[in-house]
Amino acid sequence: MVFRVAAVVPLILAVTFVCFLLVHLAPGDAWTRLEANPDVSRSTLEAFRTRFGLDRPILVQYGLWLRNVVLRGDFGLSFESALPAFDALFLSGRLAWTVLVAGSTLLVALVLAIPLGVWMAARPHGVVDRVGSVLAFGLLSVPVFLLGLLLLWLLVAVRVGDLGLGVGGLFDNRYLGAPWSWGKVGNLLWHLWPVWAAAGAAEGIGWARQTRGNLQDALGEPYVVTARSKGLTERSVVWRHALRNAANPLVSMAGLSLPRIVSGSLVAAVVFNLPTVERAFWQAVQAQDPYVVLAGLSFFTAFLAVGNLLADLLLVTVDPRIRRGA
Amino acid sequence: MKRRALWASVAVLALLVGLAARGAEIPADAKVLSLGQVGTPWADLKPGVRGGTFHMASFGNPQKWNPITAVETGTTVITNHLYHGLVTLNPRSAAVEPALAKGWEVSDDGCVLTFHLRRDLRWSDGEPLTSADVVFTFNDLILNPDVLSTARDSLVLPNGTFPRIEAIDDLTVRVTTPMPFRPLLLSMGKRLLPRHKWAHTVRTQNPDAEPGAFNTALGLDTAPADVVGSGPYVLREFVADQYVILVRNPYYYVYDAQGTQLPYYDRRVIHIVADADLALLQFLNRELDALDPRASDLAVLASRATSESFTVLVEPEVPMYGSAWLSFNQDIGLREGRDEGKRALYRDVRFRQAFAHLVDKGAMIETIFHGLAVPQWSPVSLGSPFYGGRNGYGGEITDTDPAGLMYDIVLAMRTLDDLGVVDRDGDGWRNLPDASPLEIRLSTAAGLSEYEGECLIIADRARLAGLDVRFEPLETSLMLDRLFSGAFDAAVLGFTGGIDPNSLAGVYAPCGRLHFWHLSGCQEPTQTESELVSLFARGAATLDVSEAFGIYQTLQNLAALDAGLIYTVYPAFRYAYYNYVGNAEMANPNAHPTGENGLAADLVFDTRLVP
Numbered sequence: 001m002v003f004r005v006a007a008v009v010p011l012i013l014a015v016t017f018v019c020f021l022l023v024h025l026a027p028g029d030a031w032t033r034l035e036a037n038p039d040v041s042r043s044t045l046e047a048f049r050t051r052f053g054l055d056r057p058i059l060v061q062y063g064l065w066l067r068n069v070v071l072r073g074d075f076g077l078s079f080e081s082a083l084p085a086f087d088a089l090f091l092s093g094r095l096a097w098t099v100l101v102a103g104s105t106l107l108v109a110l111v112l113a114i115p116l117g118v119w120m121a122a123r124p125h126g127v128v129d130r131v132g133s134v135l136a137f138g139l140l141s142v143p144v145f146l147l148g149l150l151l152l153w154l155l156v157a158v159r160v161g162d163l164g165l166g167v168g169g170l171f172d173n174r175y176l177g178a179p180w181s182w183g184k185v186g187n188l189l190w191h192l193w194p195v196w197a198a199a200g201a202a203e204g205i206g207w208a209r210q211t212r213g214n215l216q217d218a219l220g221e222p223y224v225v226t227a228r229s230k231g232l233t234e235r236s237v238v239w240r241h242a243l244r245n246a247a248n249p250l251v252s253m254a255g256l257s258l259p260r261i262v263s264g265s266l267v268a269a270v271v272f273n274l275p276t277v278e279r280a281f282w283q284a285v286q287a288q289d290p291y292v293v294l295a296g297l298s299f300f301t302a303f304l305a306v307g308n309l310l311a312d313l314l315l316v317t318v319d320p321r322i323r324r325g326a
Numbered sequence: 327m328k329r330r331a332l333w334a335s336v337a338v339l340a341l342l343v344g345l346a347a348r349g350a351e352i353p354a355d356a357k358v359l360s361l362g363q364v365g366t367p368w369a370d371l372k373p374g375v376r377g378g379t380f381h382m383a384s385f386g387n388p389q390k391w392n393p394i395t396a397v398e399t400g401t402t403v404i405t406n407h408l409y410h411g412l413v414t415l416n417p418r419s420a421a422v423e424p425a426l427a428k429g430w431e432v433s434d435d436g437c438v439l440t441f442h443l444r445r446d447l448r449w450s451d452g453e454p455l456t457s458a459d460v461v462f463t464f465n466d467l468i469l470n471p472d473v474l475s476t477a478r479d480s481l482v483l484p485n486g487t488f489p490r491i492e493a494i495d496d497l498t499v500r501v502t503t504p505m506p507f508r509p510l511l512l513s514m515g516k517r518l519l520p521r522h523k524w525a526h527t528v529r530t531q532n533p534d535a536e537p538g539a540f541n542t543a544l545g546l547d548t549a550p551a552d553v554v555g556s557g558p559y560v561l562r563e564f565v566a567d568q569y570v571i572l573v574r575n576p577y578y579y580v581y582d583a584q585g586t587q588l589p590y591y592d593r594r595v596i597h598i599v600a601d602a603d604l605a606l607l608q609f610l611n612r613e614l615d616a617l618d619p620r621a622s623d624l625a626v627l628a629s630r631a632t633s634e635s636f637t638v639l640v641e642p643e644v645p646m647y648g649s650a651w652l653s654f655n656q657d658i659g660l661r662e663g664r665d666e667g668k669r670a671l672y673r674d675v676r677f678r679q680a681f682a683h684l685v686d687k688g689a690m691i692e693t694i695f696h697g698l699a700v701p702q703w704s705p706v707s708l709g710s711p712f713y714g715g716r717n718g719y720g721g722e723i724t725d726t727d728p729a730g731l732m733y734d735i736v737l738a739m740r741t742l743d744d745l746g747v748v749d750r751d752g753d754g755w756r757n758l759p760d761a762s763p764l765e766i767r768l769s770t771a772a773g774l775s776e777y778e779g780e781c782l783i784i785a786d787r788a789r790l791a792g793l794d795v796r797f798e799p800l801e802t803s804l805m806l807d808r809l810f811s812g813a814f815d816a817a818v819l820g821f822t823g824g825i826d827p828n829s830l831a832g833v834y835a836p837c838g839r840l841h842f843w844h845l846s847g848c849q850e851p852t853q854t855e856s857e858l859v860s861l862f863a864r865g866a867a868t869l870d871v872s873e874a875f876g877i878y879q880t881l882q883n884l885a886a887l888d889a890g891l892i893y894t895v896y897p898a899f900r901y902a903y904y905n906y907v908g909n910a911e912m913a914n915p916n917a918h919p920t921g922e923n924g925l926a927a928d929l930v931f932d933t934r935l936v937p
Contacts, residue, residue, distance in 0.1 A: 043536055080803045081389065083547060091546070092566040152604075156611050167607040169568060169597070173381055176595055177563050177571045273600055275567040286772065286801035 004312055008305045012298070013066075019297040020062045023290045034079045048077050065294070075298070076291025080284070085291040089280050089299065097170070098277040101195060102258075102265045108196045109204035109261075110254065114247070116204075117211025121246075122238055124216065132212075136205040144264045148198040148271035155194065168273030195272055199264035203257050207250060214246035221245075248319050255311025258304050355428055355444035357580045359588070359929070367418035371909050373582045374590040374931025380907075381615045383597045383605040385773065386802055387566050391553045392544035393517040394467050394475045397840075398806060399822065404596060407572055407927055408555035409517035412441050412460065412499075417926035418912065420709075420825055422511055426455065426518065426556060426579070427499075436506035436869050439514070441499040448577035449520045450560040451551070457493035462521035464491045464514075466530045472538050473528070476839050477516045479832025483507055484863035506869050509828035520554050558589040558928050570596040580928055590908075590931035601773045609902065610634070616903040616910065616925060620776060621695040627902050635906075639913055641899040642698055646915045647707040647823035650777070651891040652685060652768075652784060654678060654816050656844040661812070667758040671747065673844075675854075678889035680741035682731040684787045689733075690895045694779040698900065702893040703727045704882040705830050707823030709915055712875055714882035719875040729886035739791050747793075755794040765794045767815040769808070772799035780894055781818050812845045818894070827878045828866045834858045834885060843890050854888045901925075908933040 034045065049055065051074075053064045068074040078088035120129040139147075155167055170191050175184045218224060219242050227237045266278035281296035352358060361371045386400045393405040412427040424430075427441040447455035468475045469488050481488055483503055489510065490502045501514060525531040527540040544553065550561040558580070559572035572594040580588045597613070599605045602620055609617040610630065619627055619638070627638045654672040659665025671677050687701040703726070704714045711720035714728060742748070746759035758764045768785055770777040781797045788795040795816075800808065808814040821833065821840075832838035836847035836855045847855050861881040865874045886893070903910040908931040 044542075080807075081546065082542060083545070087547065092564070092568070094566070152607060156607050167611045167613060168599070168604055173379070173595065173613055176569055177593075270600060273567065273598075273604055275565060279567055283801065287804045288801075 005309065008309055011305055012301050015301040016066070016294075016298050017062060019294060019301075020065065021058070023294050023297075024058055024061070026288070026290070034077070044077075044082075052076060069298070075295035078284075078289055078292045080287045080289045080292070085289075085295040088284070088289070088292050089277055089295050091280070092275055094275055094277045094280055097275055098265070101192070101199075101269070101274060101276055102261055104192060105196050105200040105265060106203075106254065106257070106261055109200035109207060110250075113204040113207035114211055114243075114250070117208040118215060118238060118243060120208065120212040121215035121219065122234075124212075129212070132205065132208060136209050139202045139205050142202075144198050144202070144267040145271055147201065148194070148268055151194045151198055152271065168271075170274065191272075195265075195268045195274065198271065199261065199268040203260060203264070207253060207257075210253060211246065211250060214249055215242055218242040218246040244318070248315065251311055251315045251318055255308040258307040258311075262300060262304065352581045352585050353446060353579075355446060355579075357424065357428070357444070358583055359580065360583045361929070363583065367416050367421075371912055371929060373584050373586065374908050374929070374933075375935050375937070376586060376590050376592065376931075377935045378591050378932035379593040379595055380591040380930060380932075381595045381597060381613060383599050383608065383614050383617065384570075385599060385601065385605075387598055388546070388564075388570065389803065390545050391548055391561065392541075394463075394473060394477065394519065395541055397476060397810075398802070400802070402822075404561075404570055404572070405517065406557070407559040407594060408553060408557045408561060409519065410556045411515040411517045412443075413511060413515040415512075415515075415825065417914075417929075422515070425515065430511070432511075437503050439501040439503075439510055440494070441501070441514070443497040443499070444579055445497065447556070447579055449522075449554045449556055450575045450577055451520075451523075451554045452577065453520065453522055453554075455518070455520070455556055456496045457499045458496075459518055459521045460499045461491055461493045462525060462531070463516065463518045464489075466521075466525070466528045467519060467540060468516055470528060470530060470540075473540050474538075474839065476832055477513075479835055479838045479840075480509065480513050480829050482831060482835070484867040505867055507866055508869050508871075508874060509826045509866050512824075512826050513828070518556060523552065523554050559594055562593070567598055567600075569598060572596070588928040590929070594927065602775060609636075612904070615907050616901065616913075619900050619902050621698050621897060621900070622775070624696065624698070624900065631902075636902055636904045637910070639899070639901040639903075639911075640698060641914070644709075644899040644914060646896055646899055647709045647825075648820055648896060649702060649705060649707065649823055649891075650780065650818070650820040650894045650896055652681070652780075652816065652818050652894060653843045653891050654681070655812060655814050655842075656890070657812050657846050658815060660846060667760050667762055668764065671745070671758060671764070674745065675888060676741055677745055677747070678892065679731060679887070680738045680745070681788070682889050682892045683734045683738035683741070684784065684791055684793075685731075685892060685894055686733045686783055686787050687895050689783050689787075690780055693783070694776055695895065695897050698898040699895045700898070701726050702896045703729045703731065703886050704893065705833065705885050705891065706827045706878065706882055707825075708896065710823070710825050710827065711871070712827050712878045714879045716875075719871045729883055731886065731889070731892070733787075735787060735791055742791065742793075749792060754792070756792040763794070765796065767798050768795050768818065769798050769800045769805060769814060769816070770818040771802040771805045773802070776897070777818050777820070784818065809842045810839070812842060814842075827881065828862065831862045831866075833891075834862065854884060858884060858888075906932060906934045908936075 051064070051068060053061050065076065073086065075085040078085050081088050083091070116132060120132050123129060152167055171184065171187050175187050178184060224237060224242050227241050262278065265276060266282055268274065269276040269279040270282060277296065277299065281293070284292035284296060359368055360366045361368045361373045363369060384400055384403050388401040388404050389398060390396060390401055391405060391408065393409045396402050396405055410425050412425060413422050414425040415421070416423045426443060426447060428444045429442050431440045443457060449455050467473050468477045469481065483489065484505060484507065487504065489507070492500050494500050501510065503510060524540060524543055527535055527543045529535045529537060546564065550563065553561040558575055558578050560575045562571040562573045564570045574589060574592055578587060578589070582588060597608065599608065605614065605617060606619065606623050606626070608614045624638065624640065631638050656669065656673045658669050658672060660669060691697060691699045691701065700708065706713050708723065713723065715723045715725040717724045742756060747756045747764065749755060750757040750761040756764055768781050770781050778799055785795040785797045805819070809817055809819070833840045835841060836844070836851040836859070841847060858881060861877055861884065865877040865881060868874050868877070899915050901913040903913065909929045910925060913925050
């Protein structure tokens with residue numbers, strides 16, 4: 001386990017190095033653009049040039065960038081807004097919104113997928129199973145952006161008086177700038193469901209299909225036959241015995257799904273106008289803002305590496321057989 | 327005991343009544359708008375009631391809160407609400423009228439302009455606003471070479487100097503010029519900044535300040551309380567990618583005749599939307615109270631206007647302020663020492679004129695604007711009385727393209743052939759005269775669908791003529807940075823416009839901040855550039871508007887034929903608003919000739935709140 005934790009560090013380093021190379025090999029003259037930015041003073045320019053060694057070989061530049069990141073938390077400068085790259089990415093609480101949007105999407109997908117998968121496994125070829133299978137194929141085939149746009153149009157077309165949902169954004173107009181209240185929290189959740197649907201539906205239905213398959217396999221195992229012959233209820237057999245074994249691959253899948261959740265959140269953030277890190281990152285890519293792109297790539301790498309690490313740790317907790325050396 | 331309580335209640339009531347009555351008093355020097363009064367520009371407007379929130383949309387985050395250095399409308403749409411100047415334009419008549427100054431006098435020789443400020447003016451933080459702030463804004467900010475202000479170019483006098491601006495006393499400002507300068511009054515309407523907040527950022531006031539430190543002041547990380555202005559609203563909250571909330575400025579100096587301090591709305595929320603599609607959906611979903619629709623949105627809007635209780639205003643006859651253009655970078659590769667052949671071609675006026683003949687304005691008007699646009703050939707806005715297609719100052723528009731650079735692909739191809747720009751390697755594309763490939767990368771701001779449409783039509787017609795034009799939309803801020811750093815190939819974009827052609831002096835002056843297509847012209851101006859500078863100077867130096875009209879007509883023809891900026895088309899005025907927005911029927915481009923929208927921010931109100 002210590003090995004697994006330690007492996008995260010070189011992984012992040014390797015990815016940041018590749019990203020650094022890619023960002024610097026990208027076409028365009030970012031430095032000229034920074035020089036032309038009236039919001040950046042001469043002294044800031046010179047200090048930046050020295051601090052990040054912009055007139056030195058690329059390996060030295062990477063070393064200086066890494067040193068500044070590790071020692072000072074300095075990811076560089078946004079060439080667009082002249083803010084520190086870290087601030088440009090996380091301005092206005094974007095990190096919290098990203099964690100909320102991606103985390104809640106993951107959670108909702110899991111919470112819906114497992115019961116649905118169990119239902120489908122317990123009643124194979126029933127109505128739910130068939131509808132679920134058709135939905136799975138459909139949702140897995142529809143790109144997130146298209147699903148998002150269809151939901152947006154639906155929200156405008158099917159308005160039910162004041163229940164009409166805001167098009168994009170996190171809150172209805174009446175809650176903009178208002179202090180937090182239960183009403184505001186409810187309104188936030190009301191705004192998040194299309195995001196969950198767009199970014200998490202495909203993952204969720206995929207997991208439901210996976211749960212169904214795993215559980216059906218588990219239900220055919222001898223220990224399930226033994227449990228049933230002991231006279232346990234079917235609910236106990238499925239939920240206490242079979243599902244615990246069938247759920248293990250789901251934990252790994254959840255970790256592996258993180259990149260798709262993040263990319264889905266990015267598309268959802270653009271379509272639904274959400275103030276997340278993903279959207280700021282996307283804007284930085286469009287604006288060819290190299291140090292913000294680099295900060296974003298580093299953030300996502302760390303986010304995914306830590307997410308996968310947590311999934312591994314959870315897997316070990318759920319299934320002690322997986323411990324290294326066991 | 328009961329009697330004492332009764333008397334106390336009466337006393338409190340009297341006090342409250344007294345305070346309420348006091349609240350309705352109009353300060354002696356306030357600006358009063360006589361809404362509904364016959365014989366005034368406000369005759370057909372109604373007095374409103376205070377309260378409510380007005381919701382509007384803006385594309386992309388603002389870049390700063392600094393009105394002096396801002397160049398893009400995503401920023402000015404907000405700073406216009408935060409800051410005011412000495413004078414402004416009447417939103418109905420477009421005439422210059424008092425704002426923070428209650429009046430002015432012009433000397434007989436036209437060389438001295440004396441402004442009188444209103445008494446008891448206050449900044450939004452409660453500090454007094456005096457002539458020291460006016461002098462600071464002009465002398466230490468706008469005219470300070472360390473400050474990157476686009477406003478400076480419109481204050482350049484015909485002899486190349488600047489006006490002398492001095493405070494006579496706390497309420498009087500004197501502006502002196504060595505010669506008459508007709509646009510001076512309008513140019514003095516630049517938005518003011520408080521000296522007590524920003525004096526420390528300029529070396530003229532604080533020798534320890536870093537050069538150019540003011541350019542970084544009022545960034546997005548500035549606390550809202552430090553964004554101090556004199557406009558109708560103050561900044562309350564900014565959430566990137568989401569919204570900007572402005573609330574009423576308690577010290578605003580404008581009242582209606584009933585004694586109600588303006589603006590009527592308590593708050594103004596500017597929703598930051600990613601694109602026009604989302605803005606349309608938000609409007610249809612009643613999340614926005616008003617919308618600047620695209621021509622392509624009009625069919626959707628018109629079909630629902632009656633049932634959804636909103637109004638779609640389309641005024642094909644009301645010309646907008648502003649311009650849209652195509653431009654070639656005449657300094658391409660100069661800094662890097664490459665692209666000599668391309669640079670020489672772009673510098674050749676015959677090539678630029680040939681390309682102007684490839685701009686199919688008719689197709690643009692029909693396919694992008696559904697007929698609701700007019701061809702443009704001049705840098706001066708169609709709404710300006712100096713527009714060169716008029717039959718005199720403020721006269722009727724009688725000619726839509728005096729320069730004659732109309733769509734003519736045959737003529738364009740013939741000119742290209744004459745220039746030696748022919749297909750020399752048999753690949754189907756024309757080459758440079760030295761036989762090297764000619765690939766033109768045409769950019770615009772991504773997401774601005776009307777500009778994107780213009781680019782696609784331009785690229786298509788150019789390809790028909792054998793030119794390899796590739797369309798590359800760029801993110802807005804990247805596009806602007808590329809433009810102003812001279813790092814583009816060809817671009818389509820637009821300017822907001824003004825009443826007086828002198829507002830374009832900074833665009834055509836070779837050293838102007840907006841003269842992006844030939845930055846090296848500052849060191850080596852072409853003959854045409856020098857002539858244009860001279861015409862701008864002559865036009866500004868005469869107080870006779872008819873004489874100025876003649877000069878500006880020559881200027882417009884020369885600028886059009888030089889084709890540094892090849893003008894395309896400009897849309898008719900369009901606006902949509904829900905019917906509960908009072909006074910919205912006044913929407914017109916005069917309300918904000920510098921862009922934004924067609925509503926005067928102070929005067930709209932929510933009729934649903936009327937008791």
